[in-house]
Amino acid sequence: MHPLPIFIISDSSGETAITTLQTAVSQFPDLSVQVTRFPFTATKNKLTNILQQANEVHAVIFHTLVQRALSTELINFCQKHQLVQYDGLNPAIDAIKQRIHQEPLQTPGVNHSLNDTYFDRIAAIEFAVTYDDGKLPAGFKQADLVLVGVSRTSKTPLSLFLANQNFKVANLPLVPNTKIPDELWQVDPKKIVGLTNSPKILEQIRAQRMIAYGMDPASNYSNQEKIHQELDFANQIFTKLNCLVINVANKSIEETATLITSKLGLEPAPFD
Amino acid sequence: MHPLPIFIISDSSGETAITTLQTAVSQFPDLSVQVTRFPFTATKNKLTNILQQANEVHAVIFHTLVQRALSTELINFCQKHQLVQYDGLNPAIDAIKQRIHQEPLQTPGVNHSLNDTYFDRIAAIEFAVTYDDGKLPAGFKQADLVLVGVSRTSKTPLSLFLANQNFKVANLPLVPNTKIPDELWQVDPKKIVGLTNSPKILEQIRAQRMIAYGMDPASNYSNQEKIHQELDFANQIFTKLNCLVINVANKSIEETATLITSKLGLEPAPFD
Known part of the structure; x- marks a missing residue:
């Protein structure tokens, strides 16, 4: 046809x-x-x-x-x-x-039109890129939201999607046996979102990634036991932080972003 | 009311x-x-x-x-x-x-729904963040588009906006007396967009930036003569590259992005 x-x-x-x-x-x-x-x-x-x-x-x-x-x-x-x-x-x-x-x-x-809301949105997008991937934990205190989670929980696209709604979002990957930056503990727990995923999905994603990189998919990175350790580590941090936790498994970026803004009572879009 | x-x-x-x-x-x-x-x-x-x-x-x-x-x-x-x-x-x-x-x-x-188009979009967003600000010129050859321009021509938000339409976009700031990465000259000119702005607007934006940083707005960065040198340098590069040039003055990100996709004949949004 x-x-x-x-x-x-x-x-x-x-x-x-x-x-x-x-x-x-x-x-x-x-x-x-x-x-x-x-x-x-x-x-x-x-x-x-x-x-x-x-x-x-x-x-x-x-x-x-x-x-x-x-x-x-x-x-x-x-x-x-x-x-x-x-x-x-x-x-x-x-x-x-x-x-x-x-x-x-x-x-x-x-x-x-090039009004304040518009320029705030541009600033939010630049903020998300600057404070992506835990690059500059000093930005956490200026952020409206800090997303924390293990690898492959959509932290980067989520940060940018929320930036489009004028939220300044930083994100931090959680890696076991790596020190959490002190700045995170100074953030209001209501501004932190913990992102987790199902072990099965993480294993699939990571195995695909290994293949794409020309590596053996049965490596440590996709190893199921290691994934469980990472998720356990993340859960412990989330409990200590006392933050909202969202499992992104089978959710689109739009759905996760909508859950975050509605659960935290944030007005999703600027109108002026 | x-x-x-x-x-x-x-x-x-x-x-x-x-x-x-x-x-x-x-x-x-x-x-x-x-x-x-x-x-x-x-x-x-x-x-x-x-x-x-x-x-x-x-x-x-x-x-x-x-x-x-x-x-x-x-x-x-x-x-x-x-x-x-x-x-x-x-x-x-x-x-x-x-x-x-x-x-x-x-x-x-x-x-x-979490289909191929969706995952391509996520990959495009991650690509834009990874290859923002000329960080990794090695990415130019994988990019669908490379945006080049002087400071404050909306390179980052434009890259992300286009990423949302599934285009893999890298960007490179043009700074006078700085070597252009060799990788740029290997990119098909049809995939390069030169971004410029009006000297007057650049001066205003930069003076505001200086004030925000607590610095004297009459510094070199906002100096009109210096801005002209930068724009001239950028124009010379655009001519050598033989690429599409867009003046972003008084245009929103949406308008500039639409101009880019229509002038380069790119299908703006994926449907499946």
Whole structure:
């Protein structure tokens, strides 16, 4: 079967439409798609040209056009040519409008305006990279969250995912017989999250890693007994720290991050 | 004015609804919101409880519930109690269904399933952190993209943003009178992006940095002449590399990333 052509048309970057599309497409496991993105589509000429291309390949159109004149143009074109379209933004704007009785701006790209929240997010991303992997324990006291866990518990991607929600996150790998930096004991336990995993999954991941490095998968690193020692060591530290502990086995980064923010009562996303 | 209470109700993490909500809210510059997220809402009992809370504060509800029985329940409740709600997912699923004549799964969290695309994304994030700031030029040849630019051109956050779209991105700061690593000249110019900025903006950013560090903002680092030398040096390198050059002045990370992927013809997001 040919992949289904999908056009993303946005007067900004198209991120909102892409996020919705990814979630929607995942509900059709046998569907293969060919996605083409048309960002910064903010004029009628540019839009008309894209719509003609869409009509040629009979594409499904996901659009986020805050200028109503453009989205109306698009919807009318699709009705006329029997194309399927989905407006991923204006109905959301209208829901808010209906409640607060105010008119929306209709200005593209406002969500990416270079305000304080934006710069805080950039700073949080740089913080996560700087204080990744226990490199600088001095950063723990400035952190909103410190993630501690054995190897392969997603510390780095989790730190960056949370940084995208404006949290300053440092992380520390736990290695048996290695001294825990003094700075960790000075952190408020409510700001620490212990990450653990199932021994079986850790063994699989590590064996794959060994193979990727051209090494014998039956080495110490993947050895089941050694993994148990590491997890026991981590659990002892978590108990001493009296921190939230999350088992990341079979959880995605998104799920683990959502568990962390909801269990610690942190507001997940900045709005201003 | 009291902030508008908004409830995010999802049977998964709620990321899709949050993304749409942020974009929608940005169209109302005077609106202040109080967002509460209810992730992993996958049972009728849990939903009923949340809806009662929503009714008490007259919240606007943004929801992404792939189980139709739940979203129908929610919509009926809102009609009965005159609450404003926005379904951020099922109309998108229905658009695809209308085109391909297949039934959706109605299984929560499939978008975060631990498939190859997911693990590639995690690997890309770890790659970006490992090869940040020119730490290991040996990684350039494995990279999908190498970002080069003077200080304060958003190299790190851009690398991570693109990593989230599964691109393996390394970055290298350009410092005058410092040798460019040999590895850079071996990279396909189509995989290199030169980042530059306006001298005026660089001066402002650097002066702020000096103040934050408790130093005199009139130091060399923020000196206008020195900034021009750095930008000239960078431009010479870009010309020699024959690479795409983007001026990040007044652009958000999202905008710059979108420009890079569209100008280089890279498919922005993985779908499987």
